[in-house]
Amino acid sequence: MTELPKKTKRKLGLVIDLDTCVGCHACVVSCKGWNTKNYGVPLSDQDPYGSDPEGTFLNRVHTYEVQPVEGEAQLVHFPRSCLHCEDAPCVTVCPTGASYKRVEDGIVLVNEQDCIGCGLCAWACPYGARELDAAEGVMKKCTLCVDRIYNDNLPEEDRVPACVRTCPSGARHFGDFSDPGSEVNKISESRGGFDLMPEQGTKPVNKYLPPRPKDTIKEIDVLSPLLVPVAEEPKGFMDWLDKKLDGF
Amino acid sequence: MIDQPYLNTSPKVSDEIRQTTCYMCACRCGIDVHLKDGKVAYIEGNRNHPVNKGVLCAKGSAGIMQVNAPSRLRAPLKRVGPRGAGKFKEITWDEALQLAVGCLKPVRDKNPEKLAFFTGRDQSQSFTSFWAQDFGTPNYAAHGGFCSVNMATAGIYTIGGAFWEFGEPDWEKTKMFMIFGVAEDHDSNPIKIGLSRLKERGSKIIAVNPIRTGYNAIADEWIGIVPGTDGQFILALVHELLKAGKIDLDYLSRYTNAPVLVDPGSGLLLRDKDGKQLVVDKRTGDVVPFDKTAIYPDLKGEYSEDGACRKTVFHSLVEQYLKPEYSPEAVAENTGISAGKIRAIALELSKVAFEESIELDCSWKDFRGEEHKKMVGRPVSFHAMRGISAHSNGFQTCRALHLLQILLGSIEVPGGFRLKPPYPKPAEIHPKPHCKVTPGFPLDGPHLGFVHGPDDLMLKEDGTPARIDKAFTWENPMSAHGLMHMVISNAYHGDPYRIDTLFLYMANMSWNSSMNTRGVIKMLTDVNEDGNYIIPNIIYSDAYSSEMVAYADLILPDTTYLERHDCISILDRPISKAGALADAIRWPVITPDRNVRGFQSVLCELGAKLGLPNFVNEDGSQKYKDYADYIVNHIRKPGIGPLAGFRGDGTCTGRGEVNPKQLDQYIKNGGFFMKKIPDGCHYYKPWNMDYQSWAVEMGLYDSPQPYLFQLYLEPLRKFQRAAEGHGDRQPPDHLRERIRNTMDPLPIWYPAFEDNHVNTTDYPLHALTQRPMAMYHSWGGQNAWLRQIHGMNPLYISSKLMRKHALQDGEWIKVSSVHGSIIVPVAEMAALNDDTVWTWNAIGKRKGTWALEENAPETTKGFLLNHLIHELLPPKGDGYRWANADPITGQAAWFDLRVKIEKTESSNSTEPRFETIKSPVGVGPKSLQWKVGND
Amino acid sequence: MRPAASIIIFTSFSGIGFGLLFFLGFGLPAPRGFVALIFLGIAYALAIGGLISSTFHLGHPERALKAFTQWKTSWLSREAWLALGALFFMTIYGIGLVFFGVAIGLLGVLGALLSLATVYSTSMIYAHLKTVPRWNTPLTPTLFLVISLTGGSIITGLGEITLILLLMTGVIQVIVWIRGDRAFYGSQTKIETATGLGREGEIRSFAPPHTGSNYLLREFVYVVGRKHASKLRLICLVMMIGIPIALLSTAFNFLTSLVAAFSHLAGVMVSRWLFFAQAEHVVGLYYGKRVGT
C-alpha cells in the first residue's frame, strides 16, 4: 500500500493565499474541532490546563517577518498543513502500510488501525505535517477532511474542508488540481501559486499564493505637487469657491 | 495493485444542529451547534447569518472548550476567607438571593445611589440598565467608558452613528479602504470577510498603525504612525485636500452643517425659533432653516445684521485648516510620516474619490423634497477603532477622521462608509442622562445619554458629581458611556461619595480591565478603622473562576453562552448590517450540568424580591419568570419590545403586539431576524425620505429625523463658553483652561496628556497592547485549545531597540513607566514603529485562577501592561491629579502610556508576582480527548 | 532530532550484534559447542535486545508485526525482513555450531551477508531521508557498517583487523562530522524555499504557531549547544576509538578486550546520540530554528 499510485484520478488540495491570510488561527481551531470528533481518534491535549499545554493539531499558522532590500519590513501569516504531495515520502517510508495515498483523489491518509506509531512518516515529511498523537500513539495528519468533502449528510455547499469553510478572509481554496479549468488551478496560475520546498521532490499538490507587492505608494515631492493647490490661503480659496459654486 | 482500506466518507455528522449566537466575543456571529448525545460535538458558522455568513473565528470554533472548561463556576458562592484569598462556601440559590436582597433592599429604601451597578461587556444593557433604573440608582454603566466611547461619541455627535460596530464600509463597492488603529475590532469576522472582498477586486487597503500585524499586515500600504498623532496626520490630509479643492462641495452644502451660519460673537450656530440651524439659500439669498423645501444651502453664505457679519461653518473651517500648522511639513516629524507620503496619500484619496466615483441609477428623494436621479458614490471608505480612540485626544481625533470622510463626501454613499440601523440617528433624539434619585422609587429616566451643553450635566445642587463615576461632569462632560474604570477608585476615595454595594457583572475589574491593577486590588481589600472593608459589599456575577471572583463577597454563577437565553436587542446593540435591520437571540442549546443560572433571569427574580415596579405584577408577584419571559413580553414603548422580529402574529417587524411564539420563530429562523432595507433606501439614509419612513415604520424613530452632519459641533462650543465665563453653570477654575483648549467645536489635535506629565526624554517609548485574534480578553485563557496558541506574551520591541539594548529574543527586560515597572520577556519585531513597544492584551493570569495550574505559562511568562498604567496622571504640581482619560468623554487613555526599557538578568517569572488565589473550582484535568458520541 | 534512548540503544546494540554475527557467519572465529553458544548468545542479545528496544518508541508495539508488510518501499520493513532472515540463517548455522560442531559455510555466509544488510537497511532508514541533510549521504551507511564491523571485531578479538577497523571508524566518523556540520546549510532547502517568500526579502520567524511546544518541536527541533557537542565528540572519539586502540595495541587479552568492547560501545552510543541530536530536520526552518548559523 505504501507504494504510491502512479496516477490519481483527481488531485484534491488547497490553495492558500498568503496575501489575504490575516493569521487569525480560525482554520487551526476549526480543524481541531472537526477532526477531534471525526476521522480516527480524537486530537488529544496533554497538560491542557497546566504549565506545558501541548496538543495535536493538523494545521498551524506561523508568522514570518520579511525585510525587503528597500522599504518597510512586512509580516506574513503562513498556515501549514499537509500538502498531499504527489511523491509523498511519508507514504513510501511507512513500514506498515498505514500511510497511503488514495487513488481516487490523491488524499494522503493514515489508516490508524495499522499505524504502529513509529514516527518515520513524520521524519520523512519536510513540512511538519504529521503529528503523533501522544494519547493514542498513532500518527495524525490533515485528511483534507475526507469525511466532509464526500459526506452525504452535509449539504452540498458544506462539502469542503472545515478550514476552508471557516476561513473568514477567504484565504483558503479547495478543489481539484487535475482539472485544468478548476478554480484552484485558475487562481494558482493567475497569482503565481508556488510549491513549498520544491527541491525536496515531493511535488506538493497544495499551492501557496505569494503576497502582493506592498508599500507601492511613493512619496510626492513638494516641488512637483500632483495635488495642485487652488489656493494657499483662505482668501484665495474663497475666491476659487465662488467660481466653483457658480456651477451649482 | 493498490489496496486501500475501506473508508466511510459519509459518517453521520451529528444528531441535531441547534442554531444560536456565538459569545466567544462581542461580534455575535451565528453558529450551528452540532450535538451528539446531547453534548456539543462541533461548532461551525451559520451560513445564512448576516454577521458571519458561515465563517467563524478561532474563538468561535473553540466554544466547545469554553462550555466544558473546568473553570466554570458550579454554584453560588459566599466568601468565607478574606477578600482576595479565594476561600468560598457553596450556598443555595435561595441563600444567595436572600443575601443579595438583604444587602440591596435597605440601600434602595434609603440611598439608592449607594448601589453602583456596572456591567462589563454586557450584551443586555437595555435590560440591565432598565433594572438599575427601576432600582433607582444613578450609578449604572457598562464597559463603554474604558473601551471606545471616544469613537462612539464622536461619531454619534458628528455623523449620527459611529465606527465601532455601528457602521461599515460598503465592502462591495469601495475602491480604497483606510483602516486606523484596528487590531481585531468587535466587527471581527465582517471585517475579515470585507477585506477578502477588497482583495478579490484589488481595492487598495491602507493601514495606519504603529504595528504591522493582522489586518495591517495584509494591507497594501502600511503607515507606521507614532501613537497618538493620528489627528495631526488626518488634519494634514484635510489641509492638502482643501488646498487642492478636492472636496465634495455639493455634499457639504446639502448634507452637513458646513453652510450653517455661525454667530461670530458667541460661536454658536444661528437657529430659528424651533431651534433649527440656519443657512443661506443660494437660490434666493434668504436665511432659512436647513431643511426648508427646495433650497440649496450656500457654503459661502453670509448674513449681516447689527453690523456683524455671520459667516458659514465652512468659512471657519477653511480658515482653520489652511493654516500652515496643518501642513504635511508641520506634522511630518511628530507623526513619523514624511510630508511626501502624506501628500501621496491625499492624492490617492482624491483620485479615488473624485476620479473613480460611482453613479448608481437609483432615484431617491431627499428631505428638502428634491428628487435625485442618481446616487453618487465616493468609493473611499474608512474604519477606525481603539488605536485612535484610546488616547486622551481620541475624541477630537475621531472627529477629525469624520471630518475627512465628510469632506470627501464618502459617508452614506455608494462605496463609502454606511451606518447600520438603528443608525443613522441624530444625537438630539438620543436620551439625555438622568440622575434624580428618590429613595424607594425608580430613577427619573435612563442613566446614560447625550448631553448638549452644561445644562445637561449630572451635577448635584452643590455642583458636585451626581454619579459615582463622575460621568457627565466638568471633568468629562460628554461621557456618554459612563466611566466604569473610575468606579472602584472613586468609591474607595469617597470621592464624590461612598457607596454601600458594588454590584458587578462580567468584568474582570481586579485584573485586566482595570488600570493600576495592584492599586485596585488594594482598594478592594483595604479596611477602615472599624476593620470593615472600605467598599463594604461586593456582589459579582461571573461564569468562570476569574481574578475578580476572589474579591467578591457573593458570587452569582452565570451560565455559559450555550446554556442561556440572551437578546441581542434592537434597543441596544443589534447585529444589523448597513443594508438590513437585524437582531438575534441566544437560547439554551444545552442544559447546564451545574447549579448555575442565567444572570438576567436572576435579575428578574431579584427585581421581584426587591419589589421593583417593573419586575412585579400588581399583586406583587414576580412579573417575568425569567429572561426569556422578559424578552418576549417586555414592552418598552407601545408595540416595541426587545426583539424587532416576528412581532404580533409573527409577521410584524419593529412594531407589533407581543408574540408568545416569538422565540420559537427566532429559533426556527436560525436564532436571528433580518429585514432588508428596501431598494432605493440603501444610501443617503439620513436624508433619504424613503428610508426615513421605513425607519419610522420599523420603530427606529417615531417620526422622520433628517439631520445634518455636524462638522462644527455646537455642544462643544457651549462647554467652551461656560469655561470662558458664560452662563450660570460654569466649570471650576482649574478646569477652565483645559475645557477651552480641548473642546474646540472644529476637530483639533493636541498632544496626548501623558506626554505633558512625564518627561518624554526619560520615557521615550510608547507602549501598546493589541487584541490577539485567537483570544478574548481574560476569558479565552481558560480555553484548552486557545491557550496553546497564546499561553504567554513577550513584549515586542523594534529591531532598532533590540540592537540598542543588545537584546536577544527570550531575554528579559524591565519596563518602567512613571507609575511602576514590570519584568517581562522580549521578542523582536521589525515591522513596528521604532519607538513603540507592544504586547498581546490580557494573556497574563493570576496564579490560582481560571482552573489553571499555578505555574501555568500565563502566570510565569504572561503579563499585563495594566500594571504600568494608572487611572490618574502623575502630579504636575498644580495640586490636582488629572484623570488618565480623554477630557471630553472620559475614555480611558490606555494607549497614552510612555515607558522606558532596560535589560535585566534572566528570570524565570514575569513581575510583579502576586500571591496565589485558592481556586474555588480546583484545577483542570491532566489530559483531554474531546470526543462525544459513540462512533 | 530528539535523541531517543530506545533508538540509540537499538541502533548501537543491534549494530554491534549484527557485526558480530557477520564475523561469526564467516567463521571468524568459528567456535564450537559452548563457546559458540556464548558468542552467539552475545550476538543475539545485542541484536535482538536492540530490536526489542526499538519497539519501545512505538505508539503501538503490539502491532509491530505489521511492519513487515511494506518491504517494497520501506527501509524499516526491509530491515525487519533482513533481520529476520539474518537471524534465521544464523540460528540454523548456530545450531550446527553449538550442537553438532559443524559449520555449514553457506548458511553462515548467507547469515553474515544478511546481517550486514540489516545494518545497511537500518542506516538507510536515516540515510534516505532528504529531510535530514546531515543523514542524507552514503556516508551514513558507511559509518553504520564500519561501526558495526568494528564492534563485532572487537568482540570476536580479531587483532589487527580490529585495529584497522577502529582507525577506519575514527576517520569516517570525523569525516561524517565535518561533512555533517555543513550539510544542512549546504543543502538547497532554506527558509526561503520552505516559505516560498525568498523573493520578497530576508525572512525571519516572527512567532511560532503556538506559544507552547509540540510533537514536531520535541521530535525534530532538538538543539545541541556547539560547545557541548564538541566535548561529546571528543569523548566519543576517546571512548569509541582511542581507548580501544590503546588497550588492544598494548595487551591483547580477555580483560583488555572486555574493557575495549565496553568503552567502544559507550563511544558508539555517544556517536549515536550525536547522530540524532545534531541532525537538523528541515521542518526546523518553519520554526526559524535553523537560520543564520
Ligand SMILES: Nc1nc2c(c(=O)[nH]1)N[C@H]1C(S)=C(S)[C@@H](COP(=O)(O)OP(=O)(O)OC[C@H]3O[C@@H](n4cnc5c(=O)[nH]c(N)nc54)[C@H](O)[C@@H]3O)O[C@H]1N2
Ligand atoms: N492594557 C489594556 N487593558 C485593557 C484594554 C487594553 O486595550 N489594554 N482594553 C480594555 C477594554 S476595551 C475592555 S472592553 C476591557 C475588557 O476587560 P473585561 O471586561 O474585564 O473582559 P474579560 O477579561 O473578558 O472579562 C470579563 C469577565 O466576564 C466573565 N465572563 C465571561 N463570560 C461570561 C458569562 O457568560 N457570564 C458572566 N456573568 N460572566 C462571564 C469572564 O470570566 C471575566 O471574568 O479590558 C480593558 N483593559
Ligand SMILES: Nc1nc2c(c(=O)[nH]1)N[C@H]1C(S)=C(S)[C@@H](COP(=O)(O)OP(=O)(O)OC[C@H]3O[C@@H](n4cnc5c(=O)[nH]c(N)nc54)[C@H](O)[C@@H]3O)O[C@H]1N2
Ligand atoms: N479576538 C478578540 N477580539 C476582540 C477582543 C478581544 O479581546 N479578542 N476585544 C473586543 C473589545 S472589548 C474591543 S474594545 C475591540 C477592540 O478592537 P481594536 O480597536 O482592534 O483593539 P486593540 O486590540 O486595542 O487594537 C488597537 C490597535 O490600535 C493600534 N494603535 C494604538 N495606538 C494607536 C495610535 O495612536 N494610532 C493608530 N493609528 N493606531 C494605534 C494598536 O497597534 C492596535 O493595532 O476588540 C473586540 N474584539
Ligand code: SF4
Ligand atoms: S483562517 Fe484563513 S485567515 Fe485565518 S489563519 Fe487560517 S488561512 Fe489565515
Ligand code: SF4
Ligand atoms: S506534506 Fe508531508 S505528510 Fe503531507 S503528503 Fe507531503 S510529505 Fe506527506
Ligand code: SF4
Ligand atoms: S507512524 Fe504510522 S503511519 Fe507513520 S510510518 Fe509509522 S506506521 Fe506508518
Ligand code: SF4
Ligand atoms: S483540510 Fe481538514 S484536516 Fe486538513 S487542515 Fe483543513 S480542516 Fe484540517
Ligand code: SF4
Ligand atoms: S468573531 Fe468569533 S468569537 Fe466573536 S462572535 Fe464571531 S465567531 Fe464568536
Ligand SMILES: [Mo]
Ligand atoms: Mo472593549
